[in-house]
Amino acid sequence: MSTTVHPPKTLPSGTWTVDPVHSHVAFSVGYHVGTFRGSFAPLQATLEVSDDGQASLTGSVAASAVKVQDENLAAHLQSPDFFDAERTPEIAFASTAIRPAGEGEVEIEGQLTIKGTTLPILARGRIGEEKSYMDRPYFGLELEATLDRTRYGLNWNNPLPNGDPALADDVTVTAELFLTKSA
């Protein structure tokens, strides 16, 4: 048994699949005076990196897999007011370009599909340490992007008594990926 450590510079080559237990996809959005957070689990994702550095990332979650701290709210989020999990059961991402963006960072352009609407999105990513255990390399990749939920048809709001909207349009999406090299 040995653990090796390599300082990361770029995405390591190979086919990498996400460890769903140790990965996390979450969203945060301004709500009233604070920030509302939720997540999706489980997550599926695969990263392919060729020897010449060309890379692609695909991933998906089920709209019905939204996790929040109240079951009534989870039901509302799955309804046509928000994700419409019955008609559009999948939320999917597919990269169109991945390029280095400074030391240990990448920019990922891709297409994100929510509620049946596919739009381009730009994510910023930080490449974590690569390690290996029992000859099985793994590393971390943290991504963050911002999107306008109303462009995907998630238009729900509820004005406060002063007329301000309760829920912001801009949503920050983060993905903390624990990627293991496929055998």
Next chain:
Amino acid sequence: MKILAIPGSLRRDSHNRALLLAAAEQLPGDVQLELFEQLRDVPPYDQDDDREPAPPAVAALRAAITGADALLIATPEYNSSIPGQLKNALDWASRPLGSSVLMNKPVAVLGASTGAFGAVWAQAELRKVLAAAGARVTDAELPVPHAHERFDERGRLTDEDIRERLREILELLVASARPRVPVSAV
């Protein structure tokens, strides 16, 4: 296909009831409209009573909604909002929220009033309530203002413009309720 029509008014000669009967005449041949006549019988919502078996009128309401492919609700306007008994019935139907009979149910909203605005505020409130309950709410309204001038003495709709708009909103509702191929993400 079956549409359950719920008049939000309890009055026997209700304009909203008459509007729903007019809607029945505008539906395609393979679509039936069933009028829900038991709104008055639904007891006040009490969480202590919200368990199995449900009160009979509540069970009847839930069964009628379950048995329908879509809902059509016509509401009057009381104090800028929907009648209490209609709201009460929807509160019963919305429980338990994630798996209620209203979840994903296609529904369209109409409204008639004797005033100049045709229950537009009540319709907006009703769409809000239904969406919060997880229903698939048709994004359209049908205000029928001055309702007392738009039906004859037998309660038949006499306004052709309203009839045409009724036909349009029913087309949207029926399209929403037709089985569709699930949308797959790209």
